[in-house]
Amino acid sequence: MWLEQEQWLTNYFLELNVPGKRIALFLPSLDGGGAERVMVNLARGFVDEGREVDLVLVKAEGTYMNQVPDKVRIIDLQGNRVITSLLRLIKYLRKARPVALLSAMDHANVIAIFARLFSAVNTRITVGVHSTLSIEVRQAKSWRGRILPWFINRSYPYANAIVAVSTGVAEDMAQITVIDRNNIKVIYNPVVTPQLLEKQQQAISHPWFQNNQPPVLLAVGRLTKQKDFSTLIHAFAVIREQKKCRLLILGEGEMRAELEALIAKLNLAEDVQMPGFVDNPYAYMQQADVFVLSSAWEGLVTVLIEAMACGTAVVSTDCPSGSREILADGKYGRLVPVGDYEALADAVIETLEQEKNSEPLIKRANDFTQAASVKQYLEVLEGRQEK
Numbered sequence: 001m002w003l004e005q006e007q008w009l010t011n012y013f014l015e016l017n018v019p020g021k022r023i024a025l026f027l028p029s030l031d032g033g034g035a036e037r038v039m040v041n042l043a044r045g046f047v048d049e050g051r052e053v054d055l056v057l058v059k060a061e062g063t064y065m066n067q068v069p070d071k072v073r074i075i076d077l078q079g080n081r082v083i084t085s086l087l088r089l090i091k092y093l094r095k096a097r098p099v100a101l102l103s104a105m106d107h108a109n110v111i112a113i114f115a116r117l118f119s120a121v122n123t124r125i126t127v128g129v130h131s132t133l134s135i136e137v138r139q140a141k142s143w144r145g146r147i148l149p150w151f152i153n154r155s156y157p158y159a160n161a162i163v164a165v166s167t168g169v170a171e172d173m174a175q176i177t178v179i180d181r182n183n184i185k186v187i188y189n190p191v192v193t194p195q196l197l198e199k200q201q202q203a204i205s206h207p208w209f210q211n212n213q214p215p216v217l218l219a220v221g222r223l224t225k226q227k228d229f230s231t232l233i234h235a236f237a238v239i240r241e242q243k244k245c246r247l248l249i250l251g252e253g254e255m256r257a258e259l260e261a262l263i264a265k266l267n268l269a270e271d272v273q274m275p276g277f278v279d280n281p282y283a284y285m286q287q288a289d290v291f292v293l294s295s296a297w298e299g300l301v302t303v304l305i306e307a308m309a310c311g312t313a314v315v316s317t318d319c320p321s322g323s324r325e326i327l328a329d330g331k332y333g334r335l336v337p338v339g340d341y342e343a344l345a346d347a348v349i350e351t352l353e354q355e356k357n358s359e360p361l362i363k364r365a366n367d368f369t370q371a372a373s374v375k376q377y378l379e380v381l382e383g384r385q386e387k
Contacts, residue, residue: 022052023381024075024098024123026089026112027105028082030062032252032277033222034189034302035104035130038165040064041190042102045374047071056092056101058085058108063277082107086115093119100381104128106136106148113155126161126381129169129184132320134176135297139225153178161380163187165300168321185380190373191305192365200282200310208246208273209287215245215352218288218312220281220303223253223274225296228317230255230262231341232294237266238345243352247272248288250281285310290351295319296338301326308332309365311358315347332364 023046030036039055046053053072060076068074075092079085093101093115101123103112109127116125133149140146156162156177162184164170174181208216217236221227229249236247249259249272256274263272278284281303285291291307293316300322307314308326314333316323327333334347378384 022054022096022098024054024056024092024096024101026056026101026103027108028058029060030057030064030068032063034299035128036062036064037302038128038130038189038191039102039104040067041193041370042374042377043072044069044193044195045190045370046378049374049378051378054096054098056089058082066279082111086111086118089115090119093121093123097121098123100124100126102126102128102377102381104130106131106133106152107144109159110151110155113158117158124160124381124383125158126163126377127156127159129162129164129173129299131299132169132172132297134172135320137176139297149177160383161185163377163380165189166322166325168325169299172321187376187380188368188373189300189302189305190370191302191368192309193370196282196306196309199280200286202280202283204280204283204287206248206284208248209284213246215243215289216287217245217247217290217292217348218250218284218307219247219292219294220250220285220306221293221295222251223249223255223259225255226298227251227253228294228296228339229259231317231339231344232292233259233262233266233268233272234341235292235294235344235348236272237268238342239348240268240271243349245271245289245352248284249274250276250278250284252277282306282310285312288312290315290348292344292348293317293319293323294344295323298322304333305365305368308361309368311362313351313354313356313361315344315351317344326364326368328364332361 025039027039043053043055047069054075055072056075058077058079060074077085077088103109164184164186167186170184170186285307291312291314293304297319304326317338318324318335319338336343336347
């Protein structure tokens with residue numbers, strides 16, 4: 001069986017006929033998360049800048065597969081887990097010899113570094129840090145997650161560059177690992193893209209967004225503990241007692257049944273919907289009255305920036321890390337303590353009652369454009385920031 005897999009991989013890479021200069025992006029899959037969306041945006045931006053791009057996936061699956069640009073080559077390592085892709089990633093690097101490899105997500109970063117070391121190629125490797133490591137470790141359910149800092153301490157120093165998506169993420173990593181803060185570069189995510197600006201104008205048929213309907217509160221994200229939608233639902237129960245409105249949560253995840261039970265328990269079924277993952281959340285953001293982020297922790301809150309780019313008022317928990325950084329200490333949207341549903345409810349009601357003013361939100365969101373992010377990433381990936 002192993003010999004058959006090795007022969008398949010050899011034939012696969014022989015067919016690639018890879019050009020001389022190529023950038024590779026490595027991550028587990030394209031499931032619907034913020035890091036995955038960022039990597040797709042970067043791939044699109046690199047292509048627009050004239051680079052050849054390989055998107056190397058442990059398993060080529062996920063909700064963002066249909067958003068990969070046609071010019072980006074998808075390399076499917078056909079692995080079941082990140083660690084099982086190590087040998088195939090080594091073979092890819094030896095055959096394709098990309099000038100640079102950018103990985104995302106902590107376990108994938110460790111494997112990418114080992115693959116580069118074992119392949120003995122000159123590929124520059126950059127690892128991306130997308131979440132607050134200290135909280136990820138505390139929340140980890142497996143032993144692999146709890147000992148992640150041990151692996152990071154022994155692998156990340158071999159990377160050519162370490163990029164964090166926010167200052168808070170960078171400072172947290174420096175505190176929990178041996179990595180010097182001066183060796184962690186901060187590059188904001190490529191959030192505001194031409195595609196986002198185009199898609200937000202598309203019409204949506206959801207009946208809640210028709211004329212003469214109550215205000216709609218919107219949240220977007222995976223239905224996981226990190227996003228803390230239970231606090232949002234409790235807050236909505238308080239809001240609805242004072243103001244007629246509705247709540248729409250876009251996303252999918254393992255906590256769906258638990259959240260649906262909470263909605264039923266609080267008698268909110270008529271005014272709360274969770275339709276799952278949608279291809280174009282930006283049209284919903286543009287139509288919503290308030291975008292609410294209830295997360296317990298984040299890295300750089302992509303959806304918060306996207307909502308601002310759509311001109312929608314935002315309310316966010318003051319979670320580590322990113323929200324306070326994006327909202328400039330509350331200048332662009334109200335910040336409330338994590339897990340405090342009453343404070344969240346008060347902030348949403350105050351935001352609903354204020355006059356809409358999209359211009360400063362859109363202007364702030366433009367600090368997180370695809371063009372600016374791609375330029376900085378290319379400087380790091382190609383080593384030009386060292387010259």
